[in-house]
Amino acid sequence: MTPLLEARGVTRTLPGAVPVTLVRDITLAIGEGEFVAVTGPSGSGKSSLLYLLGLLDRPTEGRVLIEGQDTAGLSAGALARLRRERLGFVFQFHFLLPEFTALENLLLPMRRAGLEAEAALRARAEWLLERFGLADAMRKYPEQLSGGMRQRVAVARALANDPALVLADEPTGNLDSVNAAGMFDLFESLVSEHGRSIVVVTHDPHLAVRAGRQVRLVDGRIVEDTGAVPA
Amino acid sequence: MTDSAARFVALEGVSLRYGGEGGGTLAVAGLDLAIARGEFAAVVGPSGCGKSTLMKLATGLAPASEGAVIVAGHEVTGPLKIVGMAFQNPTLLPWRTTLDNVLLPLEIVEPYKSSFRRDREKHVARAKALLATVGLSGFEARYPWQLSGGMQQRASLCRALIHEPALLMLDEPFAALDAFTREELWAVLQALWMERRFTCILVTHDLREAVYLADTVHVMSARPGRVIETRRIDLPRPRDLEASFAPEFVGIVHDLRARIAEARAAA
Ligand SMILES: Nc1ncnc2c1ncn2[C@@H]1O[C@H](COP(=O)(O)OP(=O)(O)O)[C@@H](O)[C@H]1O
Ligand SMILES: Nc1ncnc2c1ncn2[C@@H]1O[C@H](COP(=O)(O)OP(=O)(O)O)[C@@H](O)[C@H]1O
Ligand SMILES: [Mg+2]
Ligand SMILES: [Mg+2]
Numbered sequence: 001m002t003p004l005l006e007a008r009g010v011t012r013t014l015p016g017a018v019p020v021t022l023v024r025d026i027t028l029a030i031g032e033g034e035f036v037a038v039t040g041p042s043g044s045g046k047s048s049l050l051y052l053l054g055l056l057d058r059p060t061e062g063r064v065l066i067e068g069q070d071t072a073g074l075s076a077g078a079l080a081r082l083r084r085e086r087l088g089f090v091f092q093f094h095f096l097l098p099e100f101t102a103l104e105n106l107l108l109p110m111r112r113a114g115l116e117a118e119a120a121l122r123a124r125a126e127w128l129l130e131r132f133g134l135a136d137a138m139r140k141y142p143e144q145l146s147g148g149m150r151q152r153v154a155v156a157r158a159l160a161n162d163p164a165l166v167l168a169d170e171p172t173g174n175l176d177s178v179n180a181a182g183m184f185d186l187f188e189s190l191v192s193e194h195g196r197s198i199v200v201v202t203h204d205p206h207l208a209v210r211a212g213r214q215v216r217l218v219d220g221r222i223v224e225d226t227g228a229v230p231a
Numbered sequence: 232m233t234d235s236a237a238r239f240v241a242l243e244g245v246s247l248r249y250g251g252e253g254g255g256t257l258a259v260a261g262l263d264l265a266i267a268r269g270e271f272a273a274v275v276g277p278s279g280c281g282k283s284t285l286m287k288l289a290t291g292l293a294p295a296s297e298g299a300v301i302v303a304g305h306e307v308t309g310p311l312k313i314v315g316m317a318f319q320n321p322t323l324l325p326w327r328t329t330l331d332n333v334l335l336p337l338e339i340v341e342p343y344k345s346s347f348r349r350d351r352e353k354h355v356a357r358a359k360a361l362l363a364t365v366g367l368s369g370f371e372a373r374y375p376w377q378l379s380g381g382m383q384q385r386a387s388l389c390r391a392l393i394h395e396p397a398l399l400m401l402d403e404p405f406a407a408l409d410a411f412t413r414e415e416l417w418a419v420l421q422a423l424w425m426e427r428r429f430t431c432i433l434v435t436h437d438l439r440e441a442v443y444l445a446d447t448v449h450v451m452s453a454r455p456g457r458v459i460e461t462r463r464i465d466l467p468r469p470r471d472l473e474a475s476f477a478p479e480f481v482g483i484v485h486d487l488r489a490r491i492a493e494a495r496a497a498a
Contacts, residue, residue, distance in 0.1 A: 051376060057374070080331075089325065093321055095324055099312050108339060141292060
């Protein structure tokens with residue numbers, strides 16, 4: 001079966017007087033319904049890899065394919081559309097807009113994609129928030145929510161346009177251990193009940209083992225991949 | 232000046248307690264403050280005295296427990312979507328380019344929202360021009376992670392101003408930057424303000440920053456915070472770094488520092 005997202009021999013080097021290589025020769029295929037944890041020391045290239053997989057950056061060598069389609073030749077606009085329709089992002093900071101309620105924060109990307117009528121969007125946004133235990137938080141502003149709740153709203157927003165794959169860069173970095181575990185419960189249910197795929201960067205080994213597959217980076221290279229298909 | 236111009240932003244006997252009746256934290260109490268339309272105001276005070284709370288009150292993100300908050304002649308009862316805001320936190324969306332980040336308010340705030348798609352070209356031209364004024368020409372297609380911290384804050388200023396808000400709220404926007412970059416951004420912000428004359432409230436713990444930029448500096452007491460002194464800064468504009476080492480400037484900074492030290496000691 002065609003993988004959802006695939007990196008083939010991807011290297012990313014920043015040009016300059018002293019070129020910096022962020023990641024090197026990455027080959028990685030992510031299938032439907034996979035839960036992948038990316039681990040590695042600070043500076044090992046985890047975020048850089050996530051940006052490449054998320055089509056927020058382009059490789060200097062190698063290729064990134066989404067659902068079998070090579071992204072190399074695509075315009076910035078086409079990449080943005082693919083990203084909006086197929087991918088969702090979560091970061092350490094929630095990036096919720098303070099002057100909008102939780103519900104409105106979800107509606108913003110949904111309206112932008114402009115796929116459905118307003119009533120349908122609203123119903124879906126409400127369903128997502130309820131699903132994440134945020135029924136009482138819908139009409140509250142980010143300021144009025146706890147850190148754990150804000151981050152759950154951020155995950156709900158990442159799912160707003162029904163992406164096939166969620167990419168999360170240290171999403172539990174600002175959370176206590178209880179909220180961090182709760183976030184991984186949420187990820188598990190997204191994979192097991194909804195067949196989504198998730199790639200999550202974390203430096204917490206206790207959380208990483210909860211993913212079905214661990215990919216470990218050192219100095220920009222994959223040194224371990226528990227889910228790699230043998231060549 | 233009409234009353235709503237002289238008191239464009241007014242807090243009248245405001246208190247705010249976090250965490251409910253009786254218990255919780257009394258963040259500000261007896262807070263009185265008036266800022267004229269077009270004025271550049273700075274708010275300084277000891278850490279934890281309620282400066283960010285004041286920002287939340289003035290933008291309607293937090294409701295006052297007592298007293299009234301008035302902006303542009305109307306009592307504030309919920310979040311104001313007409314203000315521009317920038318914070319110390321990174322708030323540029325990582326999955327949007329610099330240009331798309333700057334355009335964001337136009338997509339979500341009326342009167343721009345309903346005609347955004349139709350007028351997109353016009354808005355893009357305006358966003359690019361604004362980015363050029365802060366020295367970010369050529370960076371429109373970059374993502375936030377590809378910009379330095381100082382460049383990200385320049386872009387944040389553009390995003391806060393693209394919809395030409397009457398009020399700009401800045402909560403320690405330069406606090407995470409190194410001193411050199413921070414001083415560069417003072418000049419950028421001053422130039423934007425001199426050209427556009429929006430009303431600006433800047434919260435900062437940097438007294439030189441406050442004196443460099445502001446028409447008035449409001450000093451807050453330790454928590455529960457209230458304004459204990461308002462100092463007019465009549466130094467000529469545009470001010471530059473050179474001016475910040477002149478005796479008059481240094482004297483004002485020194486006075487303010489002494490006032491805050493007193494406030495801390497009184498706590
Ligand atoms: N824009 C950049 N310019 C220069 N070096 C960078 C840039 N972004 C990342 N790096 C460097 O690339 C390496 C990988 O960074 P990153 O992907 O952020 O690692 P991680 O997320 O694992 O901590 C680090 O050594 C980092 O300092
Ligand atoms: N959401 C909140 N819930 C409870 N207490 C808060 C909240 N926000 C701020 N506080 C408390 O209110 C006081 C004033 O905070 P703040 O306005 O952030 O101060 P400053 O910005 O001057 O450092 C502090 O004691 C802070 O801990
Ligand atoms: Mg990282
Ligand atoms: Mg503060």
